[in-house]
Amino acid sequence: MAEPATVDIDPSTRLALYRSMVRARYFEQRAYDLFMEGIVKGTTHLGLGQEAVAAGFAEAMNPTDMTFCTYRGHNHTLLRGAPMTPLMGELAGRDVGICGGKGGSMHLTDVSKGAMGSYAIVGAHLPIAAGAAWAAQVRQSGQVSVCFFGDGATNIGAFHEAVNFAAVWKLPVVFVCENNLYMEYTPISAVIPVPHPAADRAASYGLESIIIDGNDADVVYDMATRTIERARSGGGPALVEALTYRHKGHSRADPGKYRPDEEVAAWMARDPIVLYRERLTAAGFDPTLLDEIEQAGLAEIDATTMEIRNAPPPPPETMMTQLWADGGSQWRN
Amino acid sequence: MAELTYRAAVARGIAQEMERDPSVVLIGEDVAAAGGVFKTTSGLLEQFGPVRVRDTPISEEAIVGGIMGAAMNGLRPIGELMFSDFLATCWDIVVNQIAKTRYMTNGQVSLPLVIRTANGGGTRFGGQHSQSAENWAMAIPGLKVVAPSTPRDVVGLLAASVRDPDPVIFFEHKNLFATKEDVPDGEIVDRLGEAAFRTMGDDVTIVALAAMVPVAIEAAGLLAAQGVSAEVIDLRSLVPLDTAAFLGSVAKTGRLVTVEENPRLCGWGAEIASIAAEECIWDLDGPIVRVTTPHIPLPAAAELEDLAIPDAQQVVRAVLAMA
16 A cells, blocks of 8 residues: 655645545435436446545646546546536436437546546446557647546456557556455455456556555545656556445445445445545644535535426437537438 | 559558548557558558557557547547457447447547458458458448458548548458559549449349459359340448449349348348338349358368359359349
């Protein structure tokens, strides 16, 4: 485990980290509530409990850097700056949805903010993130790709192809394994022969073994800054394993009953938002400032919820649009 | 005007586009230093340098995923898969990622990329290096599917594919690499979705693709000797599909034969037959006939492989049996 943050993080950044985690928490809790109400449909894979990873990396990225994430991608897309109502609208299949209702929960994307997509086939986006980094290298654009994935993805071939490819071409990409201890229902420890799914594989690709406390926003931000800036300056890729825990099951269909009560309790006691509030308070931050951040977060999600409740579904004619770059879907004359 | 092989036409087509547009890049296994295992990319490394022409590991998911990511971030990449059979090893990224991402993001993502791959049989390579995989690609919404039959068309259709703003799977036929013809000098750019009439005729319409085009043309010659006038249509691309070309031809000839190298079930000829049955059945004077490879993997032995892949005699027999 990496030591606690080694650099001084300025107060405004720490407040931004807290604000990010709070906004993500409210978004995910509301997504759950709206699912139970029948407004959000299909499925959701919530990032409740994993907010510090998304917040720390998003805060460390430049606006033109690129995020590639998984079907558990609400946090990551939101925290790159995608507006909340279009995100929740996409979960609810509304016209205001960020993908016009064609993507859904598992495909949140906001290219204008560098949120380059949420990919729902385990591991598939690692080569894509590497390819975007390759284009940055060729174009000398100074961009970095950051690619988030779960512990289960480390047993997929695309993981190994992509990390090898990125390492041998020295691509500016940071691979971030959010190790939440369970691939879906099965513990990751039951399906790997080493203790750490990502960090213990790093040596195969000539990369440093990096394990961090993914529930500590300062630690995540610190490691994100270091790995992103190293990649940006030509130092090649990094593979970061962030230890974290999801507060809910894998997806909406999963109550998460397979996890021992004491394990759940121990991780709930390490809730990244509770921990961070305690740390900021101990460091002398004004509690009323933190309260205001929470109140603003609640007001934002309430306003979003109101807009979604009243939003119409996508008009039927949009079904046949945007297969091709000409905006349509014609395949014959 | 210079005589050019189909193989050399690939490198000429890529070079034409790389000279014009600095965002065009080429990656794949052995495409750079070795010039391609089929020598289709010879000289490109020397001409355009190691940043734009680069060898990859044997990692098909990294190749096609890599060009997808690059296309999302300002390049117009060409990725080579050595054999079209290897599409199966990266089919997830082709089908679930490349084909669907524009639609699923409601147009936020454009993917101007080309996957070039050596397709088809006749080379005695056996079942894992001989398939005609164009039907796989045709079945997926969001992929354009191109398969040239002549050296000139390789240049023109490759240019069109590179300039196309959508993903294109470009099937180069292994059994055509050595064929040659005179190709005009200067830039050649075609449009996707325009079939070519290789022979004009009044009695039967024969629709073919890639290596089946010369087979159909040979059959038309043999039929002419027997007093049957055949119109051979080279589709050139399956998506977009030039339906007007064959519907118009059938209105004139009243008879339709498709010649496909792929195995029988769900071949592109079935789609052609379906469209014709729905839209011009009253123009037809008899049943539509499909000539295909049987529904088997391709065998390696020369005698068996030649028996499996349609030849001109088989096409002639199919046409004469219609009368």
